[in-house]
Amino acid sequence: MTEEVRVRFAPSPTGNLHIGGAHTALFNWLWARHKGGKFVLRIEDSDRERSTKEYEENIYSGLEWLGLHWDEGPQVGGPYGPYRQSERLDIYHSYADKLLNEGLAYREGEAVIFRVMPGEVISFDDIVYGHIEVKSETLKDIVLIKSDGTPTYNYAVVIDDFTMAITHVIRGEDHIANTPKQILLYKALGIKLPEFAHLPMILGKDKKKLSKRHGATSVLEYKEMGFLPEALFNFLALLGWSPGDNREIFSVEEAIKWFDVKDVNKRASVFDMDKLRHINQEHIKRMDPERRLEAVKPFWEALGLPLEKHSPEYLAKVLEIMDGRGQTLKELAEYTDYFLTFEPVKERVDLEYTENVREVLRPFCNDMIKLSQWDTKTLEEFAREWSANRKVPLKKIAMPLRILLTGTKVSPGIFEVIELLGREETQKRLAHWGMLD
């Protein structure tokens, strides 16, 4: 029987879940799900000063929003817990005692330090970066336990990964330099080494390491900006991996099916916001209409629009008529505000403009409002005939109508908009601008 794949995501709760952390978590999660293994969440809170409960909560919420549910961790428990480093001090001390007894480590005050022997070549085969070799002369002795009794990262990570039966250590490439030190500790303890796979760095468009300067980096900020979790998931999966065949848009299930950690590319990848927006738009288009409606509602609410005045059927039609426009849920909400209330339209239209178009538009509106049928086809045919008869170009009617009814120059077909607004609302708006007798 092959060994069960066990991977872990081990964030330090010293900041919000950011894009880099989510990327690491996602690749671990994909590998666990692809292999039917376990995804472990370990909170590395050895740095008690900088770790906070709020950051820990933020990490949980971010992972949950992205759908990266963990099988074992601080909240859910599991056979190899506890999963918070601050609750594992006894374990770290017992292994340190072993190294002390064997003369492999020494004390300096309260601290415990591992002695690095010269003349050794430490090597490993990284799944992504290939063969890596380091001479032990280049390494200093390794602090295991600090004088305050807390373990260092390089030590705790080894004890944790071993005692949690982790088979694959998948993490950011900034940890490549730490790996030889950790390997020395595995060897000294006589315990089995996991496989290592380091993930490529994520850069901003300026080719510098991704940071706050490049815009939002916290995962939950993307939620607030109107990104879908499956879109951010799709986008993050493409940073260092691709399913082949130039496929750019895929579902979580497809990624699980196709993902293989061996296919991860070591080239640094660039965080391209335009690409994320494009992927988000594609996922919004593919969404089930009911779920899309529920997803847009909070953004309409945030704009202060009166949702309660409209039926769910009407709101669903509003989104349907948008037909793929809008790259984020927030844009979709903004682009459709005029369907929910006339107020923002009033603010956007310049009074002088209404004066300028009145001469042409007023007679048209007076005739249109009397139509016996109120559907796109009837409205459009009527407008075509009217403009032909009066020798007025259709766009001289359509554009002002659009501006007066929606307060914008871009909208779905204006006659579709008019059908959906309904005769009564259209009449109210046109009367407000003095376009009806």
Ligand code: GLU
């Ligand atoms: N707490 C470490 C970090 O956030 C974990 C590194 C690792 O996965 O070994 O960078």
